[in-house]
Amino acid sequence: MRRSEIRGHLLDTALRLFNLHGYHATGIDLLIAEAGVAKTTLYRHFETKEDLILAALERRDEQSRAEMRAFVEQRANGPYERLLATFDFLEASVRDKQFRGCIFMSAAGEHKEAVDPVFRAAVMHKRLVLAYFEELAHAARFAEPKRVAETINLLHEGATAVAQVTRTGEPVRRSKRMAASLLAEEARAPTEPSARSAGAERQATALNAGRS
Amino acid sequence: MRRSEIRGHLLDTALRLFNLHGYHATGIDLLIAEAGVAKTTLYRHFETKEDLILAALERRDEQSRAEMRAFVEQRANGPYERLLATFDFLEASVRDKQFRGCIFMSAAGEHKEAVDPVFRAAVMHKRLVLAYFEELAHAARFAEPKRVAETINLLHEGATAVAQVTRTGEPVRRSKRMAASLLAEEARAPTEPSARSAGAERQATALNAGRS
DNA sequence: GCTTAAATATACCGACCTGTATCGTTTTGC
DNA sequence: GCAAAACGATACAGGTCGGTATATTTAAGC
Numbered sequence: 130m131r132r133s134e135i136r137g138h139l140l141d142t143a144l145r146l147f148n149l150h151g152y153h154a155t156g157i158d159l160l161i162a163e164a165g166v167a168k169t170t171l172y173r174h175f176e177t178k179e180d181l182i183l184a185a186l187e188r189r190d191e192q193s194r195a196e197m198r199a200f201v202e203q204r205a206n207g208p209y210e211r212l213l214a215t216f217d218f219l220e221a222s223v224r225d226k227q228f229r230g231c232i233f234m235s236a237a238g239e240h241k242e243a244v245d246p247v248f249r250a251a252v253m254h255k256r257l258v259l260a261y262f263e264e265l266a267h268a269a270r271f272a273e274p275k276r277v278a279e280t281i282n283l284l285h286e287g288a289t290a291v292a293q294v295t296r297t298g299e300p301v302r303r304s305k306r307m308a309a310s311l312l313a314e315e316a317r318a319p320t321e322p323s324a325r326s327a328g329a330e331r332q333a334t335a336l337n338a339g340r341s
Numbered sequence: 342m343r344r345s346e347i348r349g350h351l352l353d354t355a356l357r358l359f360n361l362h363g364y365h366a367t368g369i370d371l372l373i374a375e376a377g378v379a380k381t382t383l384y385r386h387f388e389t390k391e392d393l394i395l396a397a398l399e400r401r402d403e404q405s406r407a408e409m410r411a412f413v414e415q416r417a418n419g420p421y422e423r424l425l426a427t428f429d430f431l432e433a434s435v436r437d438k439q440f441r442g443c444i445f446m447s448a449a450g451e452h453k454e455a456v457d458p459v460f461r462a463a464v465m466h467k468r469l470v471l472a473y474f475e476e477l478a479h480a481a482r483f484a485e486p487k488r489v490a491e492t493i494n495l496l497h498e499g500a501t502a503v504a505q506v507t508r509t510g511e512p513v514r515r516s517k518r519m520a521a522s523l524l525a526e527e528a529r530a531p532t533e534p535s536a537r538s539a540g541a542e543r544q545a546t547a548l549n550a551g552r553s
Numbered sequence: 554g555c556t557t558a559a560a561t562a563t564a565c566c567g568a569c570c571t572g573t574a575t576c577g578t579t580t581t582g583c
Numbered sequence: 584g585c586a587a588a589a590c591g592a593t594a595c596a597g598g599t600c601g602g603t604a605t606a607t608t609t610a611a612g613c
Contacts (some may be wrong), residue, residue: 149452153365157601167561178601237506238450239363241441252506252589279503283516287499291491293462295451304495307523314522319582324499344580344589369571379591380572390571 136174143185148229151241152182152247180272182247186236190254194261201265208268212281212312215262216305219285221299223292226239230293234286258282277315284308348386351376355397360441364451364459368491394459397450403464405475416520420480423495424524428508431497435504435513442505446498489527494512496520532550 142164146155157178161168175181197218205214222228229235233251240247264282266274288304342350354376358367369390387393409430417426426548434440441447445463451530452459474493500516 149453150451151365152450153363156599158599167563169562169604170560172602175560178383230450231429233518234446235450238442238447239366241363242370242510243360255503279512279515280519283499283503283512285499285503287495287497287516290446290498290502291467291495293446294467296455297450298496300491303491304499305493306496307519309524313520314526336392370569379593381574382590384572385589472610521608547581 135166135170137188139166139174139181140185140188143181144189144232145227146305147182147185147235148227148232152236179246180181180235183250186233186250186254187230190250190257194254194257197258198261206264207314212262212265212269212277212307213309215281215285215287216264216308218299219288220298220305224298225291228292228296231286231289234289236289238262255282271315273315277312280311280315281308284311344419347378347382348401351378351383351386351393352397352400355393356401357439359394359447360444361440364448364484365493379476388427391458391525395450395462398445398459398462398466398486402462402469403445406466406469410468412475420477421524424477424481425517426487427493428500428513428520431500432513432517435501436510440504443498443501463524467494470497483527485527489524492523492527493520496523497522 137272139160143155143160146160146163147209149155157168157171161171171181174186197215200218200221201214202210204217205211220246236247239253240251242248259282260313262278265279266277269277272275284304284307288301289302292298351372355367355372358365360373361367369380369383373383376383383393387396388544412430412433413423413426416429417423445466448459449463452463454460471490471494475486475490478489478493481489483489496516496519502512503508503512
């Protein structure tokens with residue numbers, strides 16, 4: 130292995146082990162054994178275990194958001210359909226045999242203090258994902274894109290949590306149907322039940338087309 | 342402290358620390374110091390730390406489900422309103438200053454193997470909560486009580502997960518509104534959009550009354 | 554090709570981990 | 584009230600934790 134690849138290889142190994150066993154349960158000795166690297170090397174790249182965790186989360190944050198974007202943009206064309214396609218991406222993630230729950234939620238669950246850098250890194254990831262949902266909701270011309278984004282986000286988190294214990298993709302499909310239903314409602318009645326707009330009608334049509 | 346109370350006191354102390362710091366991060370030495378008990382005493386009541394965790398989860402499972410039942414039954418009369426009142430109970434839990442996420446999800450997150458007894462205990466709790474939702478959904482005469490229960494459950498989990506990172510009760514209120522909307526839809530169209538029933542109409546009315 | 558930086562292997566550190574052993578004291582149940 | 588059981592305090596075992604030190608080998612860059 131070329132030396133320039135070692136850092137990335139260490140982070141990938143760390144992410145795999147963190148996902149399999151958690152953060153506290155993953156020891157440095159196991160990590161370097163799995164990575165096939167000397168302990169000195171690890172500590173040349175990362176000052177402490179916490180630094181390693183933070184770097185790993187940062188890497189995974191960028192990876193997973195880029196993957197979601199690519200998946201969604203390739204799968205669906207309109208922003209409305211893309212909002213729903215995020216659930217297809219999530220389902221693919223959850224159906225992975227190695228799926229053990231969201232590693233950012235696990236990170237927050239093992240580092241519960243709000244000031245803990247690891248907790249904050251997990252929060253940051255969640256904020257960026259939410260921002261992507263809001264971007265899509267805005268592009269879909271929803272009257273309240275923030276509200277829509279938070280709805281989608283809540284369904285994502287619920288599906289992920291349930292899937293973590295059921296170990297099936299079914300909760301994700303259920304949450305997608307719930308999202309479709311709620312978005313249709315949202316498009317139908319942006320604020321007041323009487324305040325329909327032509328744009329909202331168009332969205333409702335797109336939504337029904339997106340249902341499967 | 343009377344000796345008959347020691348076991349319960351140990352479990353309560355353990356649950357408090359598990360909630361604050363997690364399972365791996367909570368050491369036996371800290372636990373006995375906080376409980377004001379000798380190590381010998383702890384190991385007379387529980388063979389291993391895992392046994393302690395399992396007993397603590399069992400205790401908390403019974404406590405929290407009994408509390409939810411009591412809260413919901415006191416707060417609302419009809420099963421339909423009670424289904425929504427579960428979110429009020431959840432909001433109260435989440436607004437607690439000590440809230441650090443669902444301890445059963447944390448347990449599953451730190452013990453990821455499906456055969457791990459701790460993981461299985463967490464799954465068992467989730468199943469029992471789901472059964473309660475289904476009981477309420479059945480009493481509310483929904484056409485598909487299982488589906489309704491899983492919808493409520495997914496919204497609970499989503500709200501809890503989001504609240505774990507935002508540290509606010511707002512996601513729970515949002516999820517309650519989503520539940521109200523989805524249940525209204527469910528009552529309106531139990532299976533086919535055309536298959537309305539008198540019971541479903543009554544439910545829709547009850548639901549609207551439950552909205553705030 | 555030579556210098557420099559980074560890799561390796563290994564031994565080690567102090568702290569902390571779960572769990573046990575010992576022993577004197579206190580409480581419980583009959 | 585007395586025997587048996589549970590308690591508290593302490594010391595300790597064996598292992599693992601995160602992290603360092605040292606000395607040798609390997610590879611990268613000018």
